[in-house]
Amino acid sequence: MQRTIVVVGTGGTIAGVAARAEDHVGYEAAALAPEALAAAVPALAALPLRCESLARLDSSDMDHATWCLLRRRLAALLRRPQVRGVVVTHGTDTLEETAYFLHRTLRASKPVVLTAAMRPATALSADGPQNLLDAVTVAGTDGARGVVVAFGGRLWCGADLRKLHGYRLDAFGGGDGGPLGVLEDGRLRLFRAWPKATLHPAAARPWPDAARWPAVDIVTSHAGARGAVVDALVGAGAAGIVIAGTGNGSVHAELLGAARRAEAAGVRVRRASRCPLGGVVGAPPGALPSCGALTPPQARIELLLDLLHERGALRRRRTS
Ligand code: ASP
Numbered sequence: 001m002q003r004t005i006v007v008v009g010t011g012g013t014i015a016g017v018a019a020r021a022e023d024h025v026g027y028e029a030a031a032l033a034p035e036a037l038a039a040a041v042p043a044l045a046a047l048p049l050r051c052e053s054l055a056r057l058d059s060s061d062m063d064h065a066t067w068c069l070l071r072r073r074l075a076a077l078l079r080r081p082q083v084r085g086v087v088v089t090h091g092t093d094t095l096e097e098t099a100y101f102l103h104r105t106l107r108a109s110k111p112v113v114l115t116a117a118m119r120p121a122t123a124l125s126a127d128g129p130q131n132l133l134d135a136v137t138v139a140g141t142d143g144a145r146g147v148v149v150a151f152g153g154r155l156w157c158g159a160d161l162r163k164l165h166g167y168r169l170d171a172f173g174g175g176d177g178g179p180l181g182v183l184e185d186g187r188l189r190l191f192r193a194w195p196k197a198t199l200h201p202a203a204a205r206p207w208p209d210a211a212r213w214p215a216v217d218i219v220t221s222h223a224g225a226r227g228a229v230v231d232a233l234v235g236a237g238a239a240g241i242v243i244a245g246t247g248n249g250s251v252h253a254e255l256l257g258a259a260r261r262a263e264a265a266g267v268r269v270r271r272a273s274r275c276p277l278g279g280v281v282g283a284p285p286g287a288l289p290s291c292g293a294l295t296p297p298q299a300r301i302e303l304l305l306d307l308l309h310e311r312g313a314l315r316r317r318r319t320s
Contacts, residue, residue: 003084004048005139006077007132009034010070010098011057012091014128016120024167027120029058034089040121041129043186044136059091059098059116064210067101074102078110085111085139089132092116092163092171095149099158100298103147103195104305105203111144114158115151118169127152127169134183141188146195148180155181155188157195162295164276175293176277200302202309214239214307218296219255220274221245227258230269234261240268240303243288244296249273249280251288259288268307272299 009015011030015037018027034051038044054073055066070088077083090098095116102112115135117128135150147158152170160174174180181190207213215238219229233241241262245251249271251259259269272291273280279293291299 002048003082004050005085005087005136006083007034007038007049007051007087007089007136008070008073008077009037009051009053009089010055010059010066010091012059012089012116013120014089014091014115014117014131015056016117016122018120018122021122021124024119024123027122029091029120030056032121037089037121037128037132041133043133047136047140049136057091058093059095060093062091062094062098064213067098068207068210070098071102071106074106074108074112078106078108078112083110085113085144087132087135087139088112088114089128089135090114090116092118092151094297095151095172096161096163096295097297097301099147099149099156099161101301103158104198104200104301106147107197107199107203108146109197111139111141112147112158113138113144114147114149118167118171133186137183137186138188144194146197148195150183153183154179155183155190159195159198159298162276173276175295200305200309202305202312205309205312207308207312214304214311216240216242216300216304216307218242218244218300220296221250221252221255223252225252225255227254227261230255230258230262234265234267238262238267239307240270240300242291242296242299242303243269243271244274245271245280246274248278248282249287249290256288268303270299270303272296 015032016027016029017031113135149156156174165171271288280290
């Protein structure tokens, strides 16, 4: 049996259309269906590929309901014996968040390869077609598994990805760990073992509807930071707050005071670092809980999953 690779479209610049070929910025994202993206890559025509559209979003508007839909759809596809792997086309803006969310919540014993593009499909030298071809190559590689990202000729672990540049074609990095591999002329050269699933315990239980998920927000610490921002979030019903601290996760005294008030009100507060590399090392006595190596968006997802898990456990205790 020849097994299929399924391309699931969610939108993004990879599916974007501009009025002029030299326009890389003023385009409509998510305009094209995944079938059109695949049709632009002649090498894909010979492969057993199936395309489907899950969403048509500019990923800067990504939401929890779409994440739930995507996770459910991917789980169903991966269960099918005839599916070899799945490719997800996505926007670059929140690619790292979707990758991290899936890495922590989806049992991916087959490859789930996310990809995207910095230039719209109509650009003179669009990067989407090569990225899509590379993603399909990875999805069809023997032994491939886990949530990974094929972008700009490199393969990244979904758990490590971060967007580092807002315009350049090599927009992504993998943190201190670097890339998992490189794609060279249609071949994957792997540097390390495929990522192992480290599922969050919340992944084992059903979740409430996304509209009822706890609100978790990110606040950045900076010169002249105001505690009133944290107070306002608590007033608006935040259940968790991640502070993107300066340097090694240090937090402005004004924010720290407000964070202590938030904690006293039952809100969970953690600190990450706003530096793109390194995270937070160590935990001085009395400091807010650290998120370690996680970036602030990853730490937000982790806190969200912790809260979902704890609330689920509480509900189960109440009903048993
Ligand atoms: N705003 C776009 C998106 O994230 C950017 C991109 O895809 O490059 O959907």
